[in-house]
Amino acid sequence: MAANTETLQLIGRLTPLAEVLALIDAEVKPVTPRALDVAAAAGRTLAADASSPARPSAPIALADGWALSADLTLGAGGYSPAMLARMPSRVEAGQAMPPDTDSVAPFDAVKEADGRAEALATVNPGDGMLPAGGDCDPAIPLRRAGERLRITDLAGFAAAGIARVTVREPRVRVLSLRGTAIVAAAARLVTADIERRGGAVRLDVPGRGLDVALAAENADAIIAVGGTGSGRSDTSVQLLAREGRLAVHGIALAPGETAALGFAGTRPVLLLPGRLDAALAVWLVVGRRMLEQLAAGRHNEPADHLTLARKVSSTVGLAELVPVRHSADNAEEVEPLATRYLPLSSLTRADGWILVPAESEGYPAGAAVNVRPWP
Numbered sequence: 001m002a003a004n005t006e007t008l009q010l011i012g013r014l015t016p017l018a019e020v021l022a023l024i025d026a027e028v029k030p031v032t033p034r035a036l037d038v039a040a041a042a043g044r045t046l047a048a049d050a051s052s053p054a055r056p057s058a059p060i061a062l063a064d065g066w067a068l069s070a071d072l073t074l075g076a077g078g079y080s081p082a083m084l085a086r087m088p089s090r091v092e093a094g095q096a097m098p099p100d101t102d103s104v105a106p107f108d109a110v111k112e113a114d115g116r117a118e119a120l121a122t123v124n125p126g127d128g129m130l131p132a133g134g135d136c137d138p139a140i141p142l143r144r145a146g147e148r149l150r151i152t153d154l155a156g157f158a159a160a161g162i163a164r165v166t167v168r169e170p171r172v173r174v175l176s177l178r179g180t181a182i183v184a185a186a187a188r189l190v191t192a193d194i195e196r197r198g199g200a201v202r203l204d205v206p207g208r209g210l211d212v213a214l215a216a217e218n219a220d221a222i223i224a225v226g227g228t229g230s231g232r233s234d235t236s237v238q239l240l241a242r243e244g245r246l247a248v249h250g251i252a253l254a255p256g257e258t259a260a261l262g263f264a265g266t267r268p269v270l271l272l273p274g275r276l277d278a279a280l281a282v283w284l285v286v287g288r289r290m291l292e293q294l295a296a297g298r299h300n301e302p303a304d305h306l307t308l309a310r311k312v313s314s315t316v317g318l319a320e321l322v323p324v325r326h327s328a329d330n331a332e333e334v335e336p337l338a339t340r341y342l343p344l345s346s347l348t349r350a351d352g353w354i355l356v357p358a359e360s361e362g363y364p365a366g367a368a369v370n371v372r373p374w375p
Contacts, residue, residue: 011250104128
């Protein structure tokens, strides 16, 4: 007897990746900004420029030494010292510069003898000192809205006296819809990446129903792993269509063709395939874009410009994520590890990934490619 196709989650059309990303850009709205202590803001995306008053407010010494006017040392050397009208003031790093001084000379650059001071080396204006506003210029933000905060940024903010920043921190709920080790591993991977990229993420216990998450209002987005295919127990896409709005089922991305995207009210819902390689690919290409939209971040994932050691073949009409590994013989080359199905060995050996666009048949050996870091 033929299977009852009315109950199957059949994919009628593979939606081009460009259309999926355009849908995310059009319909996923940024979350409400909130103030956060600097110490807790690592990875978060700024909702407003972070600026500081001019620091320092007056010139300070950058090193221990003698504060003096550089003009008085012009032409000075070990064999032709320059006489100074008075003994310069001794200063320590961080101390305000005395009036009428514009540089700090090392201790061995000034000699005192018989109550007189001599400069033994020429000092340039500005040497050893930091001018007013040299650390922070209020006209130039330390970081701009849409940029993700790094730990160095937070150290700089704290040193500048900034205690709180305004950020967008999407609340994301992640579910593993199957109790298998592979689905659980994929859910943990996505959860960890969301945390690194500034989201406030909650990983539900395995097997928690998607309907429960769709009905709750405690998240800005929902990511579910598993149940997107046409198996006997695959129902997550049908449930999303029934309880929310299904926008896409089937994405022209390999691996990851069975992924789905929809909405529960205004909240985006991304359904990832239950295969680890497919879940990862869809998350990297589609999920990260969704997270950036929620945080109003900039779509400027850093990439290294390298060349392929071997060719990559791809199917026209299907975008393809390919893991790559740095060549042992040439630091400027990468070699592709797998296509379509990505074995676990390729996932663990990869250093980065490239995306072959849907309109391309692939890349020949020696082609220049943009390699993005592996999570």
